[in-house]
Amino acid sequence: MRAPSPADIEALIYRRLAYLPLDPAGVAEFAAEYARRYGVFSMSVHFRETFGGLLATEAVLPLLPVERSQRLFTFERRLVSSFLRSTDYFRRDAGDGRSVRYVAFADPYELPCNHPFAVRS
Amino acid sequence: MSYDLILAGTGFSSSFFLLEYLARAPRTARVLVIERGWRESRGWQLQHRRVSRIPHETTFRSSGLPTKEWRFTLAFGGGSNCWWGCAPRMLPADFRLRTTYGVGDDWPIGYDDLEPLYAAVDQVMAISGPEQTPYPRRSPPPQPPHHLSDPDRMLARAYPGQYVAQATARARVPTGRRGVCCATGVCGLCPVDAKFTIENGLAEVYADPRVSLQLGAEVRAVDVAAGRVTGVHVSREGREERVEGDLIALGAGPVFNAGILLRSGDPHPLLGRRLFEQMAVTADIDLAGVDNFQGSTVVTGQGYMLYDGPHRSTHAACLIENWNRPDQLRWEPGRARQLMQLKFIFEDLPQVKNRLTIGTDDRPVLEFHEYSDYAYRGLDALAAGLDALLSPLPVERAVLSRQPLPTEGHMLGTAVMGTDPETSVVDRWMVHHRFRNLVVLGGSAFPTGSPSNPTLTISALALWSARHLLDKGAS
Numbered sequence: 001m002r003a004p005s006p007a008d009i010e011a012l013i014y015r016r017l018a019y020l021p022l023d024p025a026g027v028a029e030f031a032a033e034y035a036r037r038y039g040v041f042s043m044s045v046h047f048r049e050t051f052g053g054l055l056a057t058e059a060v061l062p063l064l065p066v067e068r069s070q071r072l073f074t075f076e077r078r079l080v081s082s083f084l085r086s087t088d089y090f091r092r093d094a095g096d097g098r099s100v101r102y103v104a105f106a107d108p109y110e111l112p113c114n115h116p117f118a119v120r121s
Numbered sequence: 122m123s124y125d126l127i128l129a130g131t132g133f134s135s136s137f138f139l140l141e142y143l144a145r146a147p148r149t150a151r152v153l154v155i156e157r158g159w160r161e162s163r164g165w166q167l168q169h170r171r172v173s174r175i176p177h178e179t180t181f182r183s184s185g186l187p188t189k190e191w192r193f194t195l196a197f198g199g200g201s202n203c204w205w206g207c208a209p210r211m212l213p214a215d216f217r218l219r220t221t222y223g224v225g226d227d228w229p230i231g232y233d234d235l236e237p238l239y240a241a242v243d244q245v246m247a248i249s250g251p252e253q254t255p256y257p258r259r260s261p262p263p264q265p266p267h268h269l270s271d272p273d274r275m276l277a278r279a280y281p282g283q284y285v286a287q288a289t290a291r292a293r294v295p296t297g298r299r300g301v302c303c304a305t306g307v308c309g310l311c312p313v314d315a316k317f318t319i320e321n322g323l324a325e326v327y328a329d330p331r332v333s334l335q336l337g338a339e340v341r342a343v344d345v346a347a348g349r350v351t352g353v354h355v356s357r358e359g360r361e362e363r364v365e366g367d368l369i370a371l372g373a374g375p376v377f378n379a380g381i382l383l384r385s386g387d388p389h390p391l392l393g394r395r396l397f398e399q400m401a402v403t404a405d406i407d408l409a410g411v412d413n414f415q416g417s418t419v420v421t422g423q424g425y426m427l428y429d430g431p432h433r434s435t436h437a438a439c440l441i442e443n444w445n446r447p448d449q450l451r452w453e454p455g456r457a458r459q460l461m462q463l464k465f466i467f468e469d470l471p472q473v474k475n476r477l478t479i480g481t482d483d484r485p486v487l488e489f490h491e492y493s494d495y496a497y498r499g500l501d502a503l504a505a506g507l508d509a510l511l512s513p514l515p516v517e518r519a520v521l522s523r524q525p526l527p528t529e530g531h532m533l534g535t536a537v538m539g540t541d542p543e544t545s546v547v548d549r550w551m552v553h554h555r556f557r558n559l560v561v562l563g564g565s566a567f568p569t570g571s572p573s574n575p576t577l578t579i580s581a582l583a584l585w586s587a588r589h590l591l592d593k594g595a596s
Contacts, residue, residue, distance in 0.1 A: 016452040017452055019454050070520065074405070074449060077449040077450065077451070077452070078448055078449055080450065080452050081447060081448050081449055081450040082448070084450060084457065085447070085450075090457075108305045108306065108307045108312060109167060109170060109307070109310075109312050112303065112305045112312035112313050113303035113304075113305055113313065114305065115303065115304040115305060115306065115414070115445075115447065116414075116447065117412075117413075117414040117415055117447060117458060118268075118303065118304035118414070118415070118416060118417050118418075118445065119268045119415050119416070119417055120268075120301070120302075120303055120304070120417045
């Protein structure tokens with residue numbers, strides 16, 4: 001599988017989130033950071049991060065009997081999720097028309113306790 | 122110098138065994154603990170995003186099923202470094218699989234034997250969980266349960282008594298010793314130290330003046346003379362030395378417990394065999410109009426709807442986990458949170474063909490051919506009944522993966538427990554049938570696995586073993 005380039009990552013975000021007012025500089029910054037962190041085999045890295053690293057590595061990925069389209073679908077959802085969680089999207093009021101702002105890459109070790117929906121009281 | 126107790130490993134089984142031992146041993150007791158790994162600081166772990174400087178995969182080889190992986194930690198605290206804090210008990214029927222359902226084996230002990238020890242472990246770990254559970258309990262957990270998500274609550278209403286908040290060692294409220302879980306979802310190395318570990322919850326046993334702790338040292342074999350174990354061979358800093366002891370306890374995990382005994386020449390035909398762990402698959406489910414992810418920890422709900430019952434005579438029990446981890450959000454407007462991710466964990470039956478041996482390079486070789494047909498029939502039953510199971514939820518799309526996850530991180534077997542020395546390596550007290558001053562702790566003793574995470578049971582068994590040995594010694 002061809003590794004996504006920053007341009008590919010940006011294109012995917014714009015395609016899936018076309019209804020949102022996105023800040024082009026923020027999207028570009030996220031895409032560059034995502035590509036820098038994960039590089040080649042981005043998809044298998046995403047899989048490695050799920051369930052604490054207990055899913056497929058790049059060597060195992062081809063052996064999974066999941067349809068290619070399903071793998072791509074999952075990959076896209078994970079990338080879009082990573083983007084949204086790196087922005088202020090979930091902290092905005094409904095109807096806020098300002099551009100969705102990139103805040104910081106949603107790395108759990110650089111930004112712990114960043115689950116946008118958990119009720120912790 | 123000779124020791125009253127030599128203990129290999131510092132994980133759950135070793136630490137709880139030592140806790141009970143020190144509570145009952147005389148003040149003059151001499152204890153030597155030998156840990157192959159190092160005591161990594163949290164700063165080092167977080168900086169390197171690893172729990173140990175020793176890559177565990179370099180310490181063994183695998184053969185058989187190419188997709189099968191194994192996970193453990195070589196460091197002070199053992200598996201407490203990498204576990205996710207999921208801490209349910211086993212169910213009573215798990216201990217009586219053969220008698221009740223005609224499959225697998227019975228344990229030589231029952232749930233009632235372990236119940237008080239489960240309660241003791243609950244206190245040490247400050248378990249968060251519900252008071253009402255599918256397994257009987259005489260006392261409530263020390264911490265209240267974590268918040269459930271909205272889909273959790275729908276399932277709990279639809280399956281009363283069968284869908285509950287998960288019992289967990291991820292703190293719900295402050296303990297004074299570690300952080301509170303904030304559902305970051307990388308529990309293998311928690312950035313806020315919210316899960317119980319040996320380091321944050323039991324380190325004091327290793328500071329006891331009776332205990333000497335050697336790090337970076339490996340127990341390689343035990344010495345035997347006149348039907349007793351007289352000591353251990355230790356490798357440290359390139360040197361081999363022999364240490365004498367009266368009571369030897371192996372808590373190095375199923376891989377290295379069996380490895381030590383195999384190197385020692387233990388001829389038991391079942392030693393190293395019956396290597397197994399649970400089999401798990403996942404399902405991604407899109408929901409219509411119901412937002413998810415309001416839970417306060419990474420795994421919120423636990424479903425027992427497919428666990429115990431007559432079906433276990435033909436196919437595996439299954440435990441369901443709801444993962445409160447928003448990493449596959451939907452991109453449709455206003456529907457980001459309308460999905461859920463479930464994990465289905467099946468018990469597997471141990472098979473003699475799956476085994477551990479010592480390779481020519483002296484590393485353990487984990488030979489795992491396949492999960493049992495019993496487990497796969499459980500998966501087939503799940504696939505056939507998934508729509509009905511999820512019917513209380515407004516499901517738009519449900520995709521069940523049929524490919525098992527590479528590992529659950531719950532290695533079991535290799536030194537099975539039983540009453541008959543011909544068909545088991547250790548007895549009901551985890552004492553070696555043949556060498557009566559040798560204890561083999563941990564998951565290596567499990568005759569069956571159950572779908573439940575084994576850590577609480579491993580810890581309770583360690584207390585059970587130590588309590589018996591010290592009471593027996595006193596009497």
